Amino acid sequence: xxxxxxxxxxxxxxxxxxxxxxxxxxxxxxxxxxxxxxxxxxxxxxxxxxxxxxxxxx
Numbered sequence: 001x002x003x004x005x006x007x008x009x010x011x012x013x014x015x016x017x018x019x020x021x022x023x024x025x026x027x028x029x030x031x032x033x034x035x036x037x038x039x040x041x042x043x044x045x046x047x048x049x050x051x052x053x054x055x056x057x058x
Contacts, residue, residue: 002028008056
């Protein structure tokens with residue numbers, strides 16, 4: 001699941017920002033309708049990021 005979220009975010013960054021930073025998802029928690037995780041983007045850590053499960057299906 002970690003890699004699936006990373007691929008979704010890579011497509012998002014490429015589509016909207018025309019760039020693909022190094023991404024690494026850590027501490028993934030299933031919250032029912034969405035996933036909550038920590039995201040390393042290059043050398044910066046973002047805590048408490050989320051992605052809806054139905055967004056991963058598209």
